[in-house]
Structure formats: C-alpha cells, structure tokens
Amino acid sequence: MTCDRCARAVDTAVGNVAGVVASHTRAADGVARVVAAPGVSPDAIAAAVRAAGYTVVSVSRAADGDDDDAGDAPLDLLIVGAGSAGFAAAIRARELGARVALVERGALGGTCVNVGCVPSKTLIRAAEVVHRALHHGFAGIRFAPPALDFRAVIEDKRHLVAELQQAKYWDVLAAHPDIRLLRGTARLRADGGVDVDGRPVPARNVLIATGSHPHVPAIRGLADAETVTSTELMDLDERPDRLVVLGGGYVGLELGQTFARFGSRVTVLARSRLLSREEPALGAALADYL
Template sequence: MTRRRVRADLAVIGAGSGGLSVAAGAAQLGLKVVLFEKGEMGGDCLNWGCVPSKALIAAADAAASARSAERLGVRAQPEIDFPAVMAHVRRAIETIAPHDSQGRFEGLGVTVVREAARFTGPRAVESDSVAVTARKVVIATGSHPRLPAVPGLESVAYLTNETIFSLHELPARLLVLGAGPIGLELGQAFRRLGSEVVVIEHGSPLPREDRDLVEPLLEQLRLDGVERLSGARVLEVEHAPAGVGLTVEVGGERRRLEGAHLLVAVGRKPALDGLDLEAAGVAYDAHGVHTDSMLRSVSNRAVFAVGDAAGRQLFTHVAGAHAGLVVRKALFAQRVDVERLVVPRVTYTDPEVAVVGLTETQARAAHGDAVRVLTVPFSGNDRAVAEGDVRGFGKLVLDPRGKVLGAALVGRSAGELIHPWALALDAKLPLRAFTSFIAPYPTRGEIHKRLAGAFYTPILFSGRTRALVSLLKRFG
C-alpha cells in the first residue's frame, strides 16, 4: 500500500482528553496537526470511563435516595428498569460525543486519521494509509485495565470498565476484584440497582487515602449490603454453574465464591503496545513514557507524553492539564513544570471522598509531628442537618503557622466542595482568605469557613487576646 506522505507541525497519537486538547489548541493557533485514533473519538473517559460510570452512578443514587426518603417523611420504593438505566448511560455518551467528534476537529483544521499509529523514526509516525513527519509528536494513548496474573482468568468472560457498560441485563450477583475507586464506585452502584455484590480486596480499600476518610464510605457500603472480603487473595478463576467461580484465600482458609459476572478493577496501565517506541528512541516502562518535568521524553526531545501515557496520575483532568503544559512548551517554548500541578482527586461513591494536596499520612512523613490536623463534621452543618444527611467531615492538614498543605472532604457532594481548596493550594491563598468571605446560609460550603476558623479560634479567644480586649475597653 502506498501511504500518503504528510509534513506537519504536530502529530498526536490518541484522541482522548489529552490528545484532543493538544490538537485543538495547536490547530486553533494555525498549526498543521495530524491526529491518529484507532478506536473511538473521546477515548476512555467518554466511552468507558468518567461519563458512563457517572451516568450509572446517578441512576443508582436516585434509587438509593428513594429507598432512604422515609427519613424525610417520604415513602417510596424504586422499580429498577435496567435497560432504561443503560439507555440513560448511552444518551449521556451520545450527548457529549459531538464535542469530541471527528467532524468537530476536522472543522478546526485537524487532519484526523482513524487508524492505529506507530513510530518509524524520531519524528516519524505512520498508519496504514498515512506517513507523517512532524516537528513534534505527542503520545496521548491513555490506559487500559490492568489484569492480574490469576490462573484461569483468561478462560472466563470477565468484565472491565471497558465492557461492563455493554451489559443488557442486571447481574444477579456481581463479583468485584479490587477495592480502588473503580471497584467501589461500580460495586456500590450495581448493589443499589439490585445486584448482589461481593468486593474482593487484597489490600486496603482506597489505599491512597487516610483511613479516617475511608471509614464513612465503608460504613455506607455495609448499610447498602455490599459484602467485602478483606485481605483476600484470588487463587483461581473458572467457569461455574452461576457464571464464574473464584477460589480465594482469606485468613489462611480457602473459600469458594460464585457469581453471574466478574468485574476486574485492580488498576490501569498505560496503553503503549504497538507504538514501536523503540523506533523513535523513546524510553518507557510498564508505568509509562519516561518524561521530564516538561512532559518531554527524556530520550527524544521531539516527543512528549500526556495523560495516562505519561504514567503520573491517571485522571482525565490531569490529561487536560498536561495538554495545556505541552502546548505552552512545545509551541511557545515556555518553561513549564508538571510537578507544580495541584491535582485534586475524587472517588464518586456515596459518600464521595475528595482530596487535594498532601494527605495527613504524607504530611507527617514529610514534616513530622509539627503538622496540625483540623476536622469539622457535617453534623454541625445546618444544611446537612436539614437534608438529613450528616455523614462525613471536612479535614485540613496545615503546617504550624497555618499554611495549607492539604485538604479533604468525605460526604455528599465532596467532589464539588473540594474546588476552593484546590484553588487555595494552586494560588497559594492564605488560610485567612477562608474566614473573611461571606458564605450563603444554609449551604454545605460553610464548612470551609468552619475549617479555617478552627485554626484561628484558639488564638482569637486566648487569654492574651482577652487581656488585650480588657485593656482596650478602658480607652473605648
């Protein structure tokens, strides 16, 4: 086959969040851009990740809200129409898809090639029909589910986040392998939609987070009826009359589990297979492309990696942030530093768990016992009381002088509430900024003022301050 030869300013491999953002930014600046995508436009987030999972979670939350409405004096019992739930999931994808579509990007001036791409040289990329020589190349291929080395796994029809949204019937019993964000989010959602759910966890649930943040979630999972097997090691997977069978070891004893379906959610790995990175002299390993602080390949200065392919934090919003850095560096020669990004993360369970900056564990490891930790429960928040949902709390991690090192929230809408603390860390706002603004009443966001105020209250009402007030009143 004769390939069409193209010279471009930029070649982008992968049309997920990072690749699309880079391509759009470069094209709108007037540069010639070629974008390769072998799968669906929009990548994992639109088609198998963020969008469908949050659409499913919304349906599950609606069902849970109906069941728990009696505490507010409302009696309701939801009827789950699973095909209709999945139709809602598909509508969400279809509604957002035009923004990531081939047509939109061609309208921006991007040459879109819907084929697999591979390197043939330091600046050369080709597919079946096109050979591109570019000034810069950006690898934005995302990631795939990581599969554990468990005997028999390849012999059963297991699910991952890339296939679970293709289900047409609600699983009667869902076995979930892994207790990270994906496993817990989807496990809770399917339980609330009516499936029996068993979560098999070898290590700690949400291992990145402080244990006090995870406890309210674990209690809710218990109330929801999610069964958890802690410290379990899967020895074998095989076919079973119900669908799939697992032999696990828990506490030194073997146990047999059966379910209709098995969801494998033990993490993700960068999708670098088939790129022939060796041909471009691009160094990489199982964690991603080796990049410097500017997201440039350490072994090929013409190649950049963004998002999951860069192997740092595997979040869609990180891919978008990476794209902005690459556009600034590759196209404008600005100096950027990926290590300076302030990246919040949210686990979209109920209650949500949201964290930005250092965790308490990380802060104590870095700064010792001088770290100050302040917590304020939602039980003292009037809006939470009015809603009948006081689960969780807010948490600040500070240095001795009150500098914010990290913040966390667990509770309803924690992912929405974490935004101000991400801004504070990014803009280096002082803690007093959270005491001076006026928060509308009653709102859950008042917890920000309460958290900041908890630092200043001992100072404001100290014996020294009271003595000063006593002195000043003589001159009043």
C-alpha cells in the first residue's frame, strides 16, 4: 500500500461489511484499525480487503481492556462524546494527570468534520465553481454549462472527511495512548453511575459532550414524503431534481443555494423571515438576493 487512495479503498471495502462501525487505514504502514459490533467475523473483514485487491498479512483482535474497558479503578473523568469538545477536554485532563476515557457510538470528530463545516463548505465551494462558470460578469466570455458528476463530488467530500477525521482525531488519539476510547452508547443511571452498552464504567466525574442532531418536525404528511436531514442531504449519491427546505436559517439557506447551483429546483419554506435569529436587515437583504 503506497498511497492515501489505497487506504481509502480499503476503508470503503471494510465499511461495507455488515456490523462494521468504522475503518481507518494508514497508508504509511498498511495498518487498518477497524471498530465493529460484537459478532463480526475477522474473516469477513479480511475477505473484504482481499476482494478489493489487497493482501491481508495478519488480523488480530484488541486485547481485553484495549478500547473497550476502562479497568477496575474509577476514572477521574468519563467524557460522553468524542467530538472536538470531548477531545479538547480529554487532552487537557490528561495534561493535568487525570485518568480519562471517551465514549463514542458513532464517528469520531463530532459535527464539524463529519456532518457540519467540512462537508458543507466542500459542497458549497464545488457548487460555486459551477455557478461562476455561468455567472462571471464578462459578456465577451462564454462557457458551456459544466458537466456535473454529482456522485464524484460526493465521493471527493467523503474522502476529505475521512482524511481530516484520521488526521484530527484518530492520529491525535494515537498520540495520546493514555486516553481510552470506549465504543458504545453511554447511559446515566439513577444512582449517578454510567453504563456503556449495559456495562458499568466507574468514574468520579462525567462530562456530557454529545452535541446535537437535526430535528424532524411533526408536520402532518411529512413522514410519508421522502425526507432527509441536512446530514443525509450532504451524503446523497444522486442529486435531487426538486428540493423543499424547511426553515430559513443559515443551514437551510446555504444548502438550498448549494443544491440550486447544482441544478436542483429549490423552494425554501420559512415560518416568519429568513435568518429570524439575526438582524432583520440581513434576512431582508438575503431575500432580495435569492
């Protein structure tokens, strides 16, 4: 394995194995770290790698206690959520000598790198290239409409997200081996304790840094429509011909404009005015512009 593209190909192949939560392959040494649900066969993972055209030298499971067990002694700090806030807290706590563990059931990195700033701004810039090719302001210069391979644009976005997740989170975690990563869902008990996938994890202090997720409103008939959240919209393989955006906030507006520039027919439905949490003049100016 000699390049990042090979590493991404392995991650894609392994990620298609049922029960695999995450795969992170380092091109430099050809090592893949795979997080999977209980019962996933290492042979199935190895077979997926071979089917992608790569050789498997060896497969080993993490020893009992690696990434899955905080040990018998109580942690000084258990952090629920392994996004930017959780990582910052874990690193600082370790610098102060605390015994720390992070709990995460999904992708490392939280909102920004996975479903927020990085993917949205990547798509915004790609759509801007399409827009500027046809709206450049020079009457004497004419371009043909750009050929848009939407699936390739989404794949580029996925690759960038994977690269930054590796560099900003997995590599950081590897550089701080004293910070433990527990995979699973944390639940707070009535007695103040914490369980991770039903297993007690003793901790003197708990920091909740879980972030948030998009809310789907209870609108009659909405459940029968083909609805997606902002997270799902940025990971579609096919560009929608028509898109109705519920909400006139900045997330809805930037994604609405992005898909309009990609060629979708977009309608924004706002309950009051655009950018209702900002100065009225801003929303009015945007309404005129759009």
